[in-house]
Amino acid sequence: xxxxxxxxxxxxxxxxxxxxxxxxxxxxxxxxxxxxxxxxxxxxxxxxxxxxxxxxxxxxxxxxxxxxxxxxxxxxxxxxxxxxxxxxxxxxxxxxxxxxxxxxxxxxxxxxxxxxxxxxxxxxxxxxxxxxxxxxxxxxxxxxxxxxxxxxxxxxxxxxxxxxxxxxxxxxxxxxxxxxxxxxxxxxxxxxx
Amino acid sequence: xxxxxxxxxxxxxxxxxxxxxxxxxxxxxxxxxxxxxxxxxxxxxxxxxxxxxxxxxxxxxxxxxxxxxxxxxxxxxxxxxxxxxxxxxxxxxxxxxxxxxxxxxxxxxxxxxxxxxxxxxxxxxxxxxxxxxxxxxxxxxxxxxxxxxxxxxxxxxxxxxxxxxxxxxxxxxxxxxxxxxxxxxxxxxxxxxxxxxxxxxxxxxxxxxxxxxxxxxxxxxxxxxxxxxxxxxxxxxxxxxxxxxxxxxxxxxxxxxxxxxxxxxxxxxxxxxxxxxxxxxxxxxxxxxxxx
Numbered sequence: 001x002x003x004x005x006x007x008x009x010x011x012x013x014x015x016x017x018x019x020x021x022x023x024x025x026x027x028x029x030x031x032x033x034x035x036x037x038x039x040x041x042x043x044x045x046x047x048x049x050x051x052x053x054x055x056x057x058x059x060x061x062x063x064x065x066x067x068x069x070x071x072x073x074x075x076x077x078x079x080x081x082x083x084x085x086x087x088x089x090x091x092x093x094x095x096x097x098x099x100x101x102x103x104x105x106x107x108x109x110x111x112x113x114x115x116x117x118x119x120x121x122x123x124x125x126x127x128x129x130x131x132x133x134x135x136x137x138x139x140x141x142x143x144x145x146x147x148x149x150x151x152x153x154x155x156x157x158x159x160x161x162x163x164x165x166x167x168x169x170x171x172x173x174x175x176x177x178x179x180x181x182x183x184x185x186x187x188x189x190x191x192x193x
Numbered sequence: 194x195x196x197x198x199x200x201x202x203x204x205x206x207x208x209x210x211x212x213x214x215x216x217x218x219x220x221x222x223x224x225x226x227x228x229x230x231x232x233x234x235x236x237x238x239x240x241x242x243x244x245x246x247x248x249x250x251x252x253x254x255x256x257x258x259x260x261x262x263x264x265x266x267x268x269x270x271x272x273x274x275x276x277x278x279x280x281x282x283x284x285x286x287x288x289x290x291x292x293x294x295x296x297x298x299x300x301x302x303x304x305x306x307x308x309x310x311x312x313x314x315x316x317x318x319x320x321x322x323x324x325x326x327x328x329x330x331x332x333x334x335x336x337x338x339x340x341x342x343x344x345x346x347x348x349x350x351x352x353x354x355x356x357x358x359x360x361x362x363x364x365x366x367x368x369x370x371x372x373x374x375x376x377x378x379x380x381x382x383x384x385x386x387x388x389x390x391x392x393x394x395x396x397x398x399x400x401x402x403x404x405x406x407x408x409x410x411x412x413x414x415x416x417x418x419x420x421x422x423x424x425x426x427x428x429x430x431x432x433x434x435x436x437x438x439x440x441x442x443x444x445x446x447x448x449x450x451x452x453x454x455x456x457x458x459x460x461x462x463x464x465x466x467x468x469x470x471x472x473x474x475x476x477x478x479x480x481x482x483x484x485x
Binding site: 017018021022024025028029032051054055058059062063064065066067069071161165166167168169170 | 204205207208209211212213217218219220221222224225300301303304305306307
């Protein structure tokens with residue numbers, strides 16, 4: 001990325017883009033990897049499909065740039081577009097969202113257990129990433145999506161609320177229920193002590 | 194086949210060239226603001242219609258509170274079931290649901306919990322409806338819709354139907370002539386179906402005769418003496434309270450008149466009929482909760 005723009009805030013890049021469209025390239029550079037990883041986790045596995053979806057995300061972001069305001073972060077705003085595009089992609093493919101999580105091993109596992117929301121889940125650190133991956137993909141999409149945003153994208157509740165367009169309170173509820181459902185799946189597979 | 198994802202620069206170049214080749218531009222801020230404004234207007238509209246539904250419901254329910262249902266129906270339950278403004282309850286409910294939907298689709302509507310959005314829309318409609326009712330809007334709306342369409346049964350139409358029941362001893366209409374041959378004790382009364390009744394008013398009080406003589410539309414409670422030629426014996430004359438918004442005092446006065454006349458004919462609640470007349474027989478058939 002252009003060194004000059006590394007410290008520039010997203011909001012300023014948006015203003016720059018509105019004045020000079022080529023500045024949109026800096027936004028693409030900043031978010032391409034994050035969004036590619038996110039849609040991949042949501043199930044857009046094939047690299048070519050991911051590239052197509054990413055193109056649509058950025059084009060939609062560009063065309064709707066004036067709808068962005070500072071009542072939410074730009075990151076949440078563009079993640080919302082990415083989320084919606086990924087969901088649209090599923091619909092076009094007529095398939096159920098099937099998570100393709102890229103588990104960063106123990107790092108994410110310890111994050112899951114350390115968050116302690118409800119303190120109802122104490123994960124066995126011996127569970128391997130593959131099993132967790134498998135368990136997460138069996139969850140209902142609404143639970144998988146919040147857990148993904150919370151623990152893999154490391155988003156705050158308010159950001160998840162903005163991305164999924166649900167109240168902050170519902171985010172907490174979905175996370176707690178998602179973790180409970182995850183716990184059930186893991187217990188069923190004897191993966192929890 | 195190469196399955197490597199496109200590089201950062203590839204994607205950026207593709208997107209920027211697509212933007213350029215298709216001459217894409219960010220949609221104007223005004224279009225987004227207009228859409229937001231439209232959604233808020235729809236929300237306001239639904240709240241307003243909900244408030245109008247509440248206003249009409251308030252009007253109908255208050256009328257019911259003072260209705261002389263003992264005269265017209267077998268029980269208070271039968272009366273309320275028949276005359277509840279169910280249509281307006283449904284309109285109110287539908288409008289609250291639409292209001293919630295619209296509010297949820299405003300820019301930041303998703304941030305608020307459903308109960309808050311539902312509660313606020315409902316409270317606004319209820320409060321607005323109460324204010325509109327106080328301003329007489331409920332009465333006007335109910336009456337005007339009733340006049341505009343035959344499919345809608347306004348409170349006025351419903352009361353007309355209830356009070357134009359000669360077989361049940363109820364007539365709705367106006368005095369035709371006060372002059373009569375027997376010293377003013379018999380008059381001619383034209384009912385809502387344009388039937389002219391020779392009406393005995395010997396058991397009406399002076400206030401009731403004055404009301405009758407005013408030429409206004411009145412409700413008569415009594416007994417049919419003869420069908421052909423039509424002959425009616427009036428026991429009570431009540432004002433028709435649907436020309437303008439009736440006050441609670443006016444509504445209550447009508448009810449109290451019937452109760453006091455019944456007391457006069459029947460004496461204390463446990464007592465026996467004091468006077469033997471058509472009206473005594475009529476009032477002895479009525480059962481007022483306040484007398485029990």
